[in-house]
Amino acid sequence: MLAVAVHEARIGLAEGGIPIGAALFDADGRLLGSGHNRRVQHGDPSAHGETDAFRNAGRQRSYRDTIMVTTLAPCWYCSGLVRQFNIGTVIVGETRNFAGGLDWLRSVGVNVVDIDDPECVKLLAEYIRDNPAVWNEDIGEG
Amino acid sequence: MLAVAVHEARIGLAEGGIPIGAALFDADGRLLGSGHNRRVQHGDPSAHGETDAFRNAGRQRSYRDTIMVTTLAPCWYCSGLVRQFNIGTVIVGETRNFAGGLDWLRSVGVNVVDIDDPECVKLLAEYIRDNPAVWNEDIGEG
Numbered sequence: 001m002l003a004v005a006v007h008e009a010r011i012g013l014a015e016g017g018i019p020i021g022a023a024l025f026d027a028d029g030r031l032l033g034s035g036h037n038r039r040v041q042h043g044d045p046s047a048h049g050e051t052d053a054f055r056n057a058g059r060q061r062s063y064r065d066t067i068m069v070t071t072l073a074p075c076w077y078c079s080g081l082v083r084q085f086n087i088g089t090v091i092v093g094e095t096r097n098f099a100g101g102l103d104w105l106r107s108v109g110v111n112v113v114d115i116d117d118p119e120c121v122k123l124l125a126e127y128i129r130d131n132p133a134v135w136n137e138d139i140g141e142g
Numbered sequence: 143m144l145a146v147a148v149h150e151a152r153i154g155l156a157e158g159g160i161p162i163g164a165a166l167f168d169a170d171g172r173l174l175g176s177g178h179n180r181r182v183q184h185g186d187p188s189a190h191g192e193t194d195a196f197r198n199a200g201r202q203r204s205y206r207d208t209i210m211v212t213t214l215a216p217c218w219y220c221s222g223l224v225r226q227f228n229i230g231t232v233i234v235g236e237t238r239n240f241a242g243g244l245d246w247l248r249s250v251g252v253n254v255v256d257i258d259d260p261e262c263v264k265l266l267a268e269y270i271r272d273n274p275a276v277w278n279e280d281i282g283e284g
Binding site for chain 1: 194
């Protein structure tokens with residue numbers, strides 16, 4: 001499942017964007033929707049990887065048994081998405097470049113798995129090194 | 143400023159959608175972007191009033207001095223948006239139909255103002271009464 005999110009991140013990078021991808025799966029591992037950060041490509045600050053995947057999955061009756069897989073720990077915005085819609089499980093590629101709201105999600109009962117994947121770490125670390133201003137804009141750092 | 147958000151909510155209602163609207167202003171009261179919930183209209187569960195207004199405002203260098211005005215207290219998803227992007231002030235039309243994450247935002251230093259506007263309360267209460275399933279879907283209640 002992480003490979004789907006990484007594929008999305010790589011699409012984003014190829015488009016000139018921030019390489020963060022995500023995918024939402026149902027309990028049987030069926031893909032509901034995937035997406036990636038589109039801040040640069042669409043000039044859309046609301047399109048983080050997780051929110052883009054959530055959007056592309058369309059309307060769902062319940063998220064309790066769904067699994068959000070993302071290349072990077074979700075920020076407060078995306079952690080809030082997970083909490084509000086009661087997404088049961090979050091699998092993250094890494095937390096080294098950004099820790100996000102994972103402890104908060106654990107504290108409210110979300111099942112969190114950190115894969116600590118070297119490819120995910122390297123992909124984003126290189127982007128941040130080369131594009132610090134865009135990265136800071138994406139996480140609301142002035 | 144609340145009138146802009148209420149106008150957006152009424153557009154949403156006229157489109158057959160959930161009547162929640164929002165608007166983002168700069169420190170001088172200049173409108174940066176406004177929007178409304180588009181779950182029903184666009185089949186887009188990611189488009190809450192606040193996220194739609196944030197999206198329509200486009201990329202901004204800093205949100206510290208911006209003001210998010212919304213007809214309803216922001217849910218966890220939209221509260222997370224406010225926290226991540228350090229939006230300094232949130233003005234809400236009402237908290238009676240939904241309390242959202244306002245206490246959490248206050249605890250991290252966001253300036254929160256609750257207008258407790260009867261028009262906002264009535265507009266959403268009537269929608270919830272007539273469309274309980276759509277409302278519950280919008281706040282992730284199974």
